[in-house]
Amino acid sequence: MNKKSIRDVELAGKRVFCRVDFNVPMQDGKITDDTRIRAAVPTIRFLMEKGAKVILASHFGRPKGQVVEEMRLTPVASHLSSLLDKEVRKLDDSIGADVEAAVGRMENGDVILLENVRFHAGEEKNDPELAKRFAALADLFVNDAFGAAHRAHASTAGIAQYIPAVAGLLMEKEIRFLGGALSKPERPFTAIVGGAKVKDKIAVIENLLTKVDHLIIGGGMANTFLKAQGYGIGASLCEDDKLDLARSLMEQAKERGVELLMPVDVVVADRFAADAEKKVVSIDAIPDGWMALDIGPKTVEQYRSVIVESKTVVWNGPMGVFEMDAFAEGTIGVAKAMEACAGTTIIGGGDSVAAVEKAGVAEQMTHISTGGGASLEFMEGKELPGVAVLADHE
Numbered sequence: 250m251n252k253k254s255i256r257d258v259e260l261a262g263k264r265v266f267c268r269v270d271f272n273v274p275m276q277d278g279k280i281t282d283d284t285r286i287r288a289a290v291p292t293i294r295f296l297m298e299k300g301a302k303v304i305l306a307s308h309f310g311r312p313k314g315q316v317v318e319e320m321r322l323t324p325v326a327s328h329l330s331s332l333l334d335k336e337v338r339k340l341d342d343s344i345g346a347d348v349e350a351a352v353g354r355m356e357n358g359d360v361i362l363l364e365n366v367r368f369h370a371g372e373e374k375n376d377p378e379l380a381k382r383f384a385a386l387a388d389l390f391v392n393d394a395f396g397a398a399h400r401a402h403a404s405t406a407g408i409a410q411y412i413p414a415v416a417g418l419l420m421e422k423e424i425r426f427l428g429g430a431l432s433k434p435e436r437p438f439t440a441i442v443g444g445a446k447v448k449d450k451i452a453v454i455e456n457l458l459t460k461v462d463h464l465i466i467g468g469g470m471a472n473t474f475l476k477a478q479g480y481g482i483g484a485s486l487c488e489d490d491k492l493d494l495a496r497s498l499m500e501q502a503k504e505r506g507v508e509l510l511m512p513v514d515v516v517v518a519d520r521f522a523a524d525a526e527k528k529v530v531s532i533d534a535i536p537d538g539w540m541a542l543d544i545g546p547k548t549v550e551q552y553r554s555v556i557v558e559s560k561t562v563v564w565n566g567p568m569g570v571f572e573m574d575a576f577a578e579g580t581i582g583v584a585k586a587m588e589a590c591a592g593t594t595i596i597g598g599g600d601s602v603a604a605v606e607k608a609g610v611a612e613q614m615t616h617i618s619t620g621g622g623a624s625l626e627f628m629e630g631k632e633l634p635g636v637a638v639l640a641d642h643e
C-alpha cells in the first residue's frame with residue numbers, strides 16, 4: 250500500500266478536515282485511557298506547524314444519529330488542549346452555519362474539534378449530502394482514524410469523493426507496520442491468535458495461513474481445536490458447530506506447510522471465577538466438569554521458543570482469561586516472549602493491548618495498533634474503506 254500522506258501535500262493556509270478516532274474509554278465524563286488521543290497528536294502538531302487550519306472530527310460511542318449529552322466530545326477537547334498546550338475549541342455541532350462561521354474565523358495553525366459526527370444519522374449511512382457538507386468545510390481530507398477505517402461512513406470515506414484525501418501520520422504508521430508484516434514480512438513470520446471464539450477469527454486465521462511460517466493458537470478458541478482433535482475438554486468454552494471448520498483449518502495449515510502450535514497443557518478451573526480451584530494438566534487429562542481458562546507452563550515454553558526466534562510476530566487475542574490474575578500467566582508469558590523477540594513485534598489491537606500493558610512490556614513492542622476491529626479486518630486481508638479512499642502515490 251502506497252498511500253499519500255500529509256507529508257506529500259501543501260498544507261500552509263489550507264483548511265484540513267482531519268478525521269481522528271477519539272472514541273476513548275470514558276467513565277463519569279473522565280477519560281480512562283487517552284492512548285488514541287495521544288496517538289493523533291503527531292499528526293495534529295504536524296498540521297499546525299505547517300500552518301494548516303485544523304478541523305478535527307471524530308465519533309464517540311454509538312449515539313445512533315441522536316444528540317446524546319454524555320457522548321459530547323467536550324472532555325476530549327479539554328484533554329487535547331492540555332496535550333497540545335494550546336486551546337482547542339469544541340463546537341456544538343459538526344455541520345451548520347455556526348460551524349461554517351467558526352471555520353471561517355480560523356487562523357493558520359488553529360485547531361478546532363467538531364462535535365461527535367455520529368449525532369447525525371447520515372454519518373453511519375455514509376450519506377453523500379452529509380459527506381458534501383463535511384467536505385465544504387475544508388480543502389483537504391486527512392484520515393488519521395485507523396480505529397474507524399473499517400467503517401465506510403461519511404467522515405471516514407464519503408467525504409473523499411469531494412476533496413483530495415491523504416493519510417495522517419498515525420494512519421501511515423498503522424499501514425506501514427500491519428501492511429508491511431502481511432505483505433513482506435521478515436521470516437520466520439509467526440502469528441499468535443487467541444481470544445474467546447474461533448467464530449470471530451475464522452477469516453483472520455484463513456488469511457494468516459497463507460502468509461505465516463508458524464501459527465500459534467491460544468485462549469478459549471484453542472478448546473475447539475483440541476476437541477476437533479479428539480481430546481476431552483470438560484466444561485471448557487467450545488463451539489461445537491465449528492469442529493469441522495477447525496479440522497479444515499488444521500488441514501489447510503498442513504497443506505501449506507505452516508507449523509500450527511496448540512496447547513500441550515492448560516490451567517483448568519472447577520468454575521469460571523477468580524478464586525476457583527485450579528490446576529495444571531496435560532491436554533489429554535482435562536477432568537470432566539473442569540474448564541481450561543489458560544495455557545499451561547509447558548505450552549508457554551514451546552510458544553516462547555518459536556516467538557523469540559521469529560523475525561516478525563503479529564499477536565491478536567489473549568491466551569486465557571487474563572482479566573483474572575489466576576489465569577493471566579499464559580498471556581503474560583507470551584507478552585514476555587514478545588519482549589524477548591529481537592524482530593518486529595506487532596500487537597493487533599483489542600484485548601492484546603491490555604495484555605501487553607498488564608505485562609509491562611508495551612514500550613518494547615514495535616507497534617501497538619490503535620484499532621481493534623480495524624486491525625482484525627486488516628489481518629483478514631480486507632481493504633479498509635477509510636484506507637481505500639486515500640490517494641495513491643503516482
Ligand SMILES: Nc1ncnc2c1ncn2[C@@H]1O[C@H](COP(=O)(O)OP(=O)(O)O)[C@@H](O)[C@H]1O
Pocket residue numbers: 443444445446449467468469470486541542543565566567568569570571572598599600601
Ligand atoms: N480459555 C478461555 N475460556 C473462556 N474465555 C476466554 C478464554 N481465553 C480467553 N478468553 C476470553 O476471551 C476474551 C477476549 O476475546 P476476544 O474478544 O476474541 O479477543 P480480542 O479482544 O483480543 O480480539 C477475554 O475476555 C478473555 O477472558
Ligand SMILES: O=C(OP(=O)(O)O)[C@H](O)COP(=O)(O)O
Pocket residue numbers: 270272310311396397400598599619620621622623
Ligand atoms: O473503538 C472502536 O472499535 P474497536 O474497539 O474495535 O477498536 C472504533 O472507534 C470503531 O467504533 P465502532 O465499532 O463503534 O464503529
